[in-house]
Amino acid sequence: MYDTSNPFEWKYYKTVDYPFGQWTITDASLSPDNRFLAYTSIRNLVCLAPTDPVDTSDPAILDLSILPGGRAGRRGLYGSSHFGIWSIRFSGDGREIVAGTSDHSVIVYDLETRQSVLRLQNHEDDVNAVCFGDKSSPHILYSGSDDTTLRVWDRRSMGDGREAGVFMGHTEGLTYVDSKGDGRYVISNGKDQTMKLWDLRKLMTTAKFDTLDIGRYTSGFDYRFESYPSNYYEPHPHDCSVVTFRGHRVLKTLIRCHFSPPGSTNSRYVYTGSEDGKVYVYNLDATLAGTIDAGHATVDTRPQDPDIFTTAYEVRSRSGEMMWRTCVRDASWHPNAPVLAATSWNGWGLSTGTCTLHTWNDSAAEDEGDPPVGRSYDCKLNPVPEFNQFKDTISRIRSRPVERAPMNDEFELCSAGRRPPTPSRSKLAFLIALHLHRPASDTSYKGVF
Template sequence: MQLDCCCLLFVLQDQRVRLYDVERDWELRKDVRARGIRWTITDTCLSPDQRFLLYSSISPTVHLLALGASWDVVESLANVTEVHESLDFDPDGHERFGIWSLAWSGDGREIIAGTNNESVYIYDVATSTINAKVTGHRDDVNAVTYLDSTPNLILSGSDDSMIKLWDRRLVSNEPGSRNKAVGTMVGHTEGITHLNSRGDGRYFISNSKDQCIKLWDTRKSLRSERETAALPRESIPQFNWDYRWMAYPARGYDVRHPHDASVMTYRGHQVHQTLIRAYFSPSHTTGQRFIYAGSADCCVYLWDVVTGKMLHRLRHHRSLVRDVGWHPYEPMIGSVSWDGTAMVWGPPNFTGPKSKPV
């Protein structure tokens, strides 16, 4: 889900993506019927200029379509009413290859993807080829993002509970080259579901299946690969469970990583069943003072970045809230839920939502 100055974008479980114009009384601008979907749409991403949309699935192919003007065709049926261009992220043709997360570089030239083969792929938009593949995780890469507006620093979060920082300038696609991460952030005890950068090249947050969000400062939290490998793993509390259908085994207990290098931890929400997202509030209206996230308990949560105190728990949805979005210039939060509705939360204190059935 993305909420910018004019549009709300969210994904449905019926393999559709919908784009609403929030400045035209929530007029439906684009109803995308996705193609080549295996089980579900795993992620969507808008280009920096807001002209193109990407969507991915548990397959090697990402699809791209032009959003066009507000008066263009609303129903986007793949290769019938509009072209959904196929971007091949796996030239080796692995049948079970799938993509969990996408991010577009600030200059619009590259797209990165986190995959189920423990890797991050870097795709060149101009040449329609894979520029590089970086490996180093030991499980699915569920989340990727850029640390700032440049295409140089890439973050990846995995089910191995690790977050890695990569320098694009040091990544090579030459045969036999071994691309190494700049460093690793250690502190979560379970898999990472989402990453969001503050955009200043220093701070970012991570959401995790260990039921917490963590704030990181790369100047203080980054360990080298050698230092990370030397940390004793025997004392790390981990559980053999499947978050897709099981409750977190340590719910109600204060489980901490003995080598946690994060700056702050935020608790209270629930992460189950799907890769729930968390974000910084916008800089223009809030100075990025808050963190907000969806939750499996049907609520939207807000925390104070500095104190870690939970400020609001917004209740109205009847099912899991996977994604949320804060308007960059207005006091407005959008949330989408598995109950089939999108909500708009406004002042005072983000109460009094408007239901937008989809």
């Protein structure tokens, strides 16, 4: 965790562990008051840790398989009543959490009574993403599943245990859902390589949904191991989304998407991570506003030989694929400043992780350029000497004067030290978590990352 009171000058806060985790940390959610972090693994247990750096106590363990009355839930994928949790979110008042699980269910857990109060089991496959629909009310829930549906639940009218309605339009499983927080709009990412914007007023009724064979429109594509063939995609005949965004790549992992915040962007964008190492920022009419290249931002973190100016990890596999790659899993836009943080799988065979810090300028597309690369830091924000020394060496090499032919006088550099114009726009700032760039700024934002 990091203190991001100054979005450009993060401070290491604390590290928490998942004592019984399986394979990975699947998701994390910060409480609205910033006091607690809930995080999950491929287990039915949620860890709830205080964010206070002075508090070194073990996290509380919440068992989501226990239903009211002490009953265990149905037998799950991992034996007994166990299951994995793919997604978790706090309610707007911080009193509940909602989870999406590998046993096809949505679970609501009450943090005061420490028990599950609701279990919804209508999905036909893993529930990869969940969220509350309204920050001011816990009644509306959204859930996205590998069964290709985005379902809407209204807890005020669940006598029959059914969803209030269904959003149809994705032809492969969903990886993420995010509510605008107004009880009306929601976006989703799908393995059909699309992001979709939905309006609650265009919800498909359960009566109509019951007449459809949802398996008829999906290929069963496995996004973990292959690219999505272009001939797989066909528009869904019952698509009820209002906008579809295409161009990014939803592969390898459950890539997230979000609405941009009202404070710093007037909510004019939606944005998403991508398997090609970029953050894609779209206008609401589905045109591309721009991209942020997290892969390029981490180039100078790779071991290189300054004398021959080559990257040691630029090795191609037998298939010709570059083995050093970057896959942006998630990004988060600062609520009050033009700053984004992007978390990525990075490295040789996507074997490591980085978090990069970037800036965004709405109106300077014609003035874009690569900014100077900043310093590198480890996960506790200690400088990484070998990377920083290499970066300094490369900087000196790049600053050497170069003689060009007179006909190229617009690029001519003389030994007197003239240099080409430096781009005034810095779209990428650089790197935190395993590596971080930290330019000076006094922009204020209170929170823990």
